[in-house]
Amino acid sequence: MNTKNLLVELFVEELPPKALKKLGEAFGEALAVGLVEQGLVDRNELSRVTKFASPRRLAVLVPKVQSRADDKPVRQKLMPVSVALTADGQATPALLKKLAALGADASVLPHLKRAVDGKAETLFLDSTQPGVTLADGLQKALDEALAKLPIPKVMTYQLADGWSSVNFVRPAHGLVALHGADVVPVRTLGLVAGRETHGHRFEAAHDPIVLHDADSYASQLAEHGAVIAGFAERRAELVRQLQAAAARQGLKPVEDEALLDEVTALVERPNVLLCRFEPEFLQVPQECLILTMKANQKYFPLLDAAGKLTNQFLIVSNIRPDDPSRVIEGNERVVRPRLADAKFFFDQDRKKPLADRVAGLAKVVYHGKLGTQGERVERVRHIARGIAEQLGLQLGGETLAAQADQAAQLAKADLLTDMVGEFPELQGIMGAYYARHDGLAPAVADAIEDHYKPRFAGDALPRNPVGTVVALADKLETLAGLFGIGQLPTGDKDPFALRRHALGVIRMLVERELPLQLDALVAAAAQAMGPLLTDKLAAANLLDFIYERLAGSLREQGYSAQEVEAVLSLRPVRLADIPKRLAAVRAFAALPEAASLAAANKRVSNILKKSEGGADAGAEVNTGLLKEPAEAALYEALQAVAPRADAGFTAGDYTGSLQALAALKAPVDAFFDDVMVNAEDAALRANRLALLARLHAAMNRVADLSRLAA
Incomplete structure (x- = not known):
């Protein structure tokens, strides 16, 4: 064809x-x-x-x-032979009606195919369907x-x-x-x-x-x-021109993939031109100037080698006049009022200290069921003080708790400033600038900006302990509050970004290696909500939600589902330990004894679950009832191995703890080969179950090794 x-x-x-x-x-x-x-x-x-x-x-x-x-053959199912044909092989009325519906008649009867369909022999009509x-x-x-x-x-x-x-x-x-x-x-x-x-x-x-x-x-x-029709080709030409124009000035354009895509979609053939604004506008925080140029004008601000904003910027024109001066002058004239507005907002905002704005948060609604931003600030302060007291650090003569409390109190105050009112994207950033202007400690100012971090996947974490504490408190308050009133994410809908908040909590606990317990943090956040917590299962549901997000994140990082399940099935409360536990599990799985021990562990788990009333891991093993050599050998091996494994676990040497268990392979295998656990003698049976309970406890402190069994 x-x-x-x-x-x-x-x-x-x-x-x-x-x-x-x-x-x-x-x-x-x-x-x-x-x-x-x-x-x-x-x-x-x-x-x-x-x-x-x-x-x-x-x-x-x-x-x-x-x-x-191309034409294609089509096989259409008609009906069972017993229904389609009479005893002498003639077409029944039912078959003739079916054929007529398909545009055929009795003349095709000799060409029908028979084949077994299910339990009955069935007739099929083969035809050719003309190609479209x-x-x-x-x-x-x-x-x-x-x-x-x-x-x-x-x-x-x-x-x-x-x-x-x-x-x-x-x-x-x-x-x-x-x-x-x-x-x-x-x-x-x-x-x-x-x-x-x-x-x-x-x-x-x-x-x-x-x-x-x-x-x-x-x-x-x-x-x-005069059109570059391909989006990718036009974008590449735009990037080439931006980089060339910036390089001629010894500068670099601000990086913004979304802005590149948007400007590519605005022009049919890009023409990059260099513009300038008055240097006095650089007294305004560069984030304000950059945002107004990008968001309102679709310009590309230029930065120096140190990442500082200059008074030069690039525009992308959709026309190529011989003399571009009118285009340049027009864009410089248009941007000037925008920058002047930013300067006016900045100057006006600094006339009033951040602390004087806190009272106004009592008039700003946060959520219909969760009260005002002022009430929310008090809850965040309560949670932050608790976290800081647990960490117990001293910072520059002040306690971490005091600085975290101050930062939490002021963190939302910039919501009432003119600059954030105009540019909501600058919340936190402007609060930090105004805090420095008010003479607050650098750690507090940084924490005001950083308490929103991490804002998205791959975003930086807060820079200092104060910011980390307030960011944790802020995210935990959001999670506990919204879970408490039943506003849970459903499917792909997550209007309050609770999945992102949960991942932020996880990242801070893990990457900062904080000695905090997740269950205690969630309980403290739930307690801070007080009577607003209408869902009594909210804390438990929130804990499950965070572990689910953690499991997904770990799988995305390359850990297998078995490795993740082995560790998280124990619900370790110190998330900072989880990477070490996963590394230990991976190292254990590489041992030649691992497969056998994992299978044995699964068998032990099943035996203990099925035993009447279960088995107590703390029950004493009566050595006088160890009748079989194999069970006596397993007991002796446990006496030697368990202390080494426990010592490694206590010291945080999870790899060493698991690898010590390799010595149990031979005695465990011999036990299951030679010993009947469910003996008729009740005393023997109870003693053997106690031995297995001790084995199970010794093997599953770092991870549930049965999850590694094939």
Whole structure:
């Protein structure tokens, strides 16, 4: 079958920039998959599909598309032979009715196939299904692709006839469908496919652009339309120009992948230009200036080698005038009021100390069922003091508890500042600046900024112990409060980012190696909520939730499900120990004795569970009742090995503790070969169960080794 490359382009008004990349990927993927499903494209060609997305177009180039799909044999099940045929082999009325429904008649009777289906012999009709034509297949694929687009918000607009209306992300004005050089007659959104498209609004050399064939699409748009059609190619050109322009000044542009994507979606052919603002604005914290330039103007601020903001920035223009001075002057004029606003907010905010704003938090609602931000601050202070007292550090003449209490009291005060009111993203950051201006200790100021950390996966942890304590308290208060009123995450919905808060608690406890117990922390947070904790199982549910997040995080770090289950099934309360426990389990699993001991441990667990009333790990073993040599040998081995394993565990040498157990392999194997645990003599049975209970206790302090059994 002859194949040609297929181009489909939908030409529209300017698409939402934050959604463009996703829309382009989704359109190209869905259309190509639709063609594959109809047999017009080989599935192996999916990796070679080229997707295009610019501010005014979504397009896809699919390689090796057939003009008609291959015919394919179809076997249709009819009915059991006993129902379909009479005793003399003639078709029954039921069979004739079924054949008629399939467009056949009694003439096909000699060609029907018999095969056993389940327990009955059944008749099947073999036929050939004609392959779909490209026009029909593309129409179906196009309709399905548009229906599946992740459109953030749908628009309704009228078509040219003035009566009909359609729904789409933006009004569509053109449709191209070329199979090689041939137009494929498809329709959508009131448009009929052709070969004409449009280039840059102002700089296209030709309009419209008449496409020669599917393969010339990108080159014709670039040459005649002044458009870089591919999103990735346009982004790469933007990055190249930004880096080159910054390098000429000995500077570097601020790194922001989301901003790069958004600006790529705003221009059809980027043109980077250098601009400046007055140096006096640099007295304002650079985070404020950077945010206003990025968020409001889509500019790229320039940093020096030390990461300090300069008074130069880069803009990305969608036009390339011979004299760009007017474009530069216009952008410099536009940014000046934004920077002046930031300076005004900063100057005004510093006229009032942070401490004077705390009382105002009593008027700011935090949650309808959890009270105000002022009440929340008091709960965070209570939790933070408890954590700090457990750690018991002295910092610069003050206790950790005193500094943590001060930082927790002031942590939310910047919510009432003008700067944070304008830029909520700066909460915490501005609080730190204002705390330093008020003369507070550096550790307290840093903690005010850091108490939101880690804010996302891979984010830095708080810089100092004060920040760590307040960040822990803040996240635990959030978790306990929302669990307490039943606001748990469901499925992929987590409006309060509780999964992120739980992972933040885990990271701080583990990476800072804090000597704190998770169950005690959760209990303290629940206690701080007081009568607001309406769900009595909230603390237990929260503890389960944190361990679940921990298990998922450990698996993502490369630990096997068996290793994670072996350690977390014991619910160790000091999370800081878990990496060492996992390393010990991995080292133990590599020992030649590991598989046998894990299997034996699983067997012991099952025996103890099934024994009447269980078995007491602290029960004494009566040496006088050790009748069999194998059980006496196991007892003696335990007497020698258990103290070494316990000493390693107590000292935190989990690897040594587990490896000491290797010496038990031979006596354990001999015990199960030679000794009947469930002896008829009740005293013997109880003694042997006590021996196994001691063995189980000795083997499962670091991890539940039975989870390693195959």
